[in-house]
Amino acid sequence: MSRRLRGWVLALGLGGLGALLVAACLDLPDFGGERHPYGDRAVRAALSRHTANVVSSVNFDLRAFDTLGEESILFGAVLGTVVLLRQTRDERQVEPAPARVSPSVRRYALIALPLTLVVGLYVVAHGQLSPGGGFQGGVVAATALHLLYIAVDYRALRRIRPVHLYAVVDAAGEAAFVVVGAAALLGGSAFLANTLLPYGEFNTLASGGTVPLLNAAIGMEVAAAVVVLLAGFLDQAVEIEDGPSAGRPTTGTRE
Amino acid sequence: MMSVLPYLVAAWIFLVGCYGLATSRNLIHAVGCLVVCQSATYVLLLAVGYRDGGTAPVHSDLEPGSRPLVDPVVQALALTDVVVGATVTALLLALVVQVAKRHGTVDPDELSELRG
Numbered sequence: 001m002s003r004r005l006r007g008w009v010l011a012l013g014l015g016g017l018g019a020l021l022v023a024a025c026l027d028l029p030d031f032g033g034e035r036h037p038y039g040d041r042a043v044r045a046a047l048s049r050h051t052a053n054v055v056s057s058v059n060f061d062l063r064a065f066d067t068l069g070e071e072s073i074l075f076g077a078v079l080g081t082v083v084l085l086r087q088t089r090d091e092r093q094v095e096p097a098p099a100r101v102s103p104s105v106r107r108y109a110l111i112a113l114p115l116t117l118v119v120g121l122y123v124v125a126h127g128q129l130s131p132g133g134g135f136q137g138g139v140v141a142a143t144a145l146h147l148l149y150i151a152v153d154y155r156a157l158r159r160i161r162p163v164h165l166y167a168v169v170d171a172a173g174e175a176a177f178v179v180v181g182a183a184a185l186l187g188g189s190a191f192l193a194n195t196l197l198p199y200g201e202f203n204t205l206a207s208g209g210t211v212p213l214l215n216a217a218i219g220m221e222v223a224a225a226v227v228v229l230l231a232g233f234l235d236q237a238v239e240i241e242d243g244p245s246a247g248r249p250t251t252g253t254r255e
Numbered sequence: 256m257m258s259v260l261p262y263l264v265a266a267w268i269f270l271v272g273c274y275g276l277a278t279s280r281n282l283i284h285a286v287g288c289l290v291v292c293q294s295a296t297y298v299l300l301l302a303v304g305y306r307d308g309g310t311a312p313v314h315s316d317l318e319p320g321s322r323p324l325v326d327p328v329v330q331a332l333a334l335t336d337v338v339v340g341a342t343v344t345a346l347l348l349a350l351v352v353q354v355a356k357r358h359g360t361v362d363p364d365e366l367s368e369l370r371g
């Protein structure tokens with residue numbers, strides 16, 4: 001198909017889809033309306049289970065089973081990426097050379113590293129109270145480790161990042177979610193029902209029943225998953241080279 | 256008009272993403288366009304859940320029942336959406352890395368022939 005013909009087909013399709021979307025939008029309830037039946041019920045359910053952050057309550061209590069699915073998508077995608085980015089037979093691994101980092105970058109990255117790590121853990125631990133949770137905090141914590149790459153070089157990052165260990169943690173996080181869900185079965189209620197633990201005092205760290213536990217499991221999985229994902233991409237950029245023979249050293253820097 | 260404008264914005268973002276996806280000459284750019292398409296769903300979800308004068312559905316510093324809240328269900332859906340979008344993007348970019356290595360190009364038009 002020529003580019004010109006393709007442009008016409010595209011214009012036709014986009015025009016038709018646009019018209020349908022506009023028609024659908026005009027039929028939707030008005031923006032900012034008062035009627036949110038599911039929202040109202042979710043807020044009531046969250047308050048009755050002493051979970052201050054209603055979004056966390058929806059994700060880890062009311063819709064915990066969906067979150068298990070979402071977590072499995074994450075797990076599957078990480079697995080797929082690891083397989084796609086593996087070192088193939090006609091490639092070889094080169095040792096990244098140490099790189100020079102400007103002292104100010106090094107200083108600020110090294111100051112930011114522990115701060116970022118603590119913020120990440122804080123966001124995971126307070127998921128049931130304030131905005132955040134396992135997904136957000138996990139990403140922040142994983143980012144903290146990669147500040148070492150910015151501050152020092154790839155070899156330093158590799159030392160604190162045994163990828164196979166993080167892969168195990170990734171799987172353990174997924175398993176912990178299922179185990180917490182199955183524990184509710186032993187207590188005589190439904191899978192992933194929030195009946196295992198007392199709901200605790202509203203707006204304290206130990207409130208919300210199993211929500212903090214599930215948050216921690218997700219935080220563990222997401223942090224490990226991001227580390228494994230980035231390891232795959234960074235290995236491609238820094239360590240893995242074409243051809244078995246060429247003896248070209250890489251710089252091991254950010255390019 | 257104002258009452259449906261956010262929905263129309265979502266539709267527009269989606270169509271812009273589709274246009275970019277269809278006319279893309281670079282697979283990395285195409286993955287970016289897919290992310291634009293997906294952002295339309297965030298806008299749509301959050302627009303559907305908005306309530307006039309509503310605040311975030313988080314009670315850490317808010318007395319329950321003191322103010323109207325926006326719909327937390329769609330916010331949770333948007334979170335799911337973000338996570339799935341990020342992982343799918345990573346998977347697609349990994350595919351692009353492999354395509355670039357095997358075929359030496361990231362232009363989808365040059366990838367028409369099958370190669371072992």
